Amino acid sequence: MRRDISAEIERFPIAGSFRISRGSKTEAEVVTCTITEGQNTGRGECVPYSRYGESLDQVRGAIESVMPAIREGADRTAVIGLLPAGAARNAVDCALWDLESKIGGRRAHSDVCAMPPRPLTTALTISLGTPDEMAAQARSNAFRPLLKVKVGTEDDRARIHAVASSAPNSRIILDANEGWTPENIREHMLVAAEFKVSLIEQPLPQGKDEILRSIPHPVPICADESVHGPDDLEQLLGLYDAVNIKLDKTGGLTSAIILRDRARSLGFGVMVGCMVGTSLAMAPAVLLAQDADYVDLDGPLLLAKDRAPALAYTGSLVSPPDPALWG
Incomplete structure (x- = not known):
C-alpha cells in the first residue's frame, strides 16, 4: 500500500x-x-x-x-x-x-525494551545565568532528585556553589556545552568534586579534548558533542567515562539502540538526553532510556505549552508513552 x-x-x-x-x-x-x-x-x-x-x-x-x-x-x-x-x-x-x-x-x-517500560527519573535543567539567578532556579526545583546545571564560563565556581547550596538534596550534573578550556578545566573539576557533583558533561570542545586523557577525573566525564554514533566510541576510550545518546544526533531510535549497545560493550556509562522539544520527541527516548545510568528528558518540562496528548510527568518522573502519542 x-x-x-x-x-x-x-x-x-x-x-x-x-x-x-x-x-x-x-x-x-x-x-x-x-x-x-x-x-x-x-x-x-x-x-x-x-x-x-x-x-x-x-x-x-x-x-x-x-x-x-x-x-x-x-x-x-x-x-x-x-x-x-x-x-x-x-x-x-x-x-x-x-x-x-x-x-x-x-x-x-x-522491540526496544528487555522488560515492560517503567517511569523514569529525569533531570531538570537549570539554565545558565548569574549565580543568584541560578540559585533561585535551584531553590524552585530543590525537591527534584536530579538537576542538570548549565555552566561553561571562564569561572563557574560561584554558579556551582550557588546551585549546590540551594538544592542540597539533589544530585547534580554539570553541562559545560564545550565552554571550558584546558586552562580552567582542572580548577572546575576540583570545584565539582568539592560540591559532590555526579557527572560533568562535555567540558571541552569536540576535537580539543585530548587533555582529558592525562588529567584526573575526580568526577566522571560524559561525552555529548564528541559522540554521534558507534564509530566515535573507540577514540573516546580513556577520554570519557560515559556518553550522552540523543536521537537527534544518532539519526533516530534505530541507530541509537546500536550506539547504546556498543557503548555498554566498551564499558561506557550511558545517559539518554534530548534537545528542547515536545513529548513527541521524548517518547521514543523514554524507551531507549529504560536501562540508562542518567536520564535527561525534560524538554516538555521547559515548555509553556506541550503537545496533546503528552507524556505524563509527575514531579521528575516521566512515564512511558501512551500509543495515542507514539509507539
Missing part, C-alpha cells in the same frame, strides 16, 4: 528562556514528520541544531528528499542509507517506528 509523508515546521514557547554557553532561546523549533499508510499514521519529531550545521529549512528539505522512497515503502534500514545521521533522519525513523507499531498492533517497547 502506498504511503503519504509530510514534514511540518512547528514552534512551541519555552517557559521563560533557555540559556546555555552558546546562547539562549525562547521557543522550541521542531520539524514533525508524519507518515500515513491506510488508516494508520506514524509521527516523529526532531530538533535541528545549528551547532551541527542544521536549520529548520535544511532539515525539512532533507526529509522531502526521501519522500519518494518512503512513499514506495522504504523501511528504517533503508532510511539509514538514504540520510546521514542527524535530525532529519531521526524524524523519519521515529515516524516509521510509530507507523510500524500501529500497523502491526504491537507496542514499540516490545
Whole structure:
C-alpha cells in the first residue's frame, strides 16, 4: 500500500528562556514528520541544531528528499542509507517506528525494551545565568532528585556553589556545552568534586579534548558533542567515562539502540538526553532510556505549552508513552 509523508515546521514557547554557553532561546523549533499508510499514521519529531550545521529549512528539505522512497515503502534500514545521521533522519525513523507499531498492533517497547517500560527519573535543567539567578532556579526545583546545571564560563565556581547550596538534596550534573578550556578545566573539576557533583558533561570542545586523557577525573566525564554514533566510541576510550545518546544526533531510535549497545560493550556509562522539544520527541527516548545510568528528558518540562496528548510527568518522573502519542 502506498504511503503519504509530510514534514511540518512547528514552534512551541519555552517557559521563560533557555540559556546555555552558546546562547539562549525562547521557543522550541521542531520539524514533525508524519507518515500515513491506510488508516494508520506514524509521527516523529526532531530538533535541528545549528551547532551541527542544521536549520529548520535544511532539515525539512532533507526529509522531502526521501519522500519518494518512503512513499514506495522504504523501511528504517533503508532510511539509514538514504540520510546521514542527524535530525532529519531521526524524524523519519521515529515516524516509521510509530507507523510500524500501529500497523502491526504491537507496542514499540516490545522491540526496544528487555522488560515492560517503567517511569523514569529525569533531570531538570537549570539554565545558565548569574549565580543568584541560578540559585533561585535551584531553590524552585530543590525537591527534584536530579538537576542538570548549565555552566561553561571562564569561572563557574560561584554558579556551582550557588546551585549546590540551594538544592542540597539533589544530585547534580554539570553541562559545560564545550565552554571550558584546558586552562580552567582542572580548577572546575576540583570545584565539582568539592560540591559532590555526579557527572560533568562535555567540558571541552569536540576535537580539543585530548587533555582529558592525562588529567584526573575526580568526577566522571560524559561525552555529548564528541559522540554521534558507534564509530566515535573507540577514540573516546580513556577520554570519557560515559556518553550522552540523543536521537537527534544518532539519526533516530534505530541507530541509537546500536550506539547504546556498543557503548555498554566498551564499558561506557550511558545517559539518554534530548534537545528542547515536545513529548513527541521524548517518547521514543523514554524507551531507549529504560536501562540508562542518567536520564535527561525534560524538554516538555521547559515548555509553556506541550503537545496533546503528552507524556505524563509527575514531579521528575516521566512515564512511558501512551500509543495515542507514539509507539
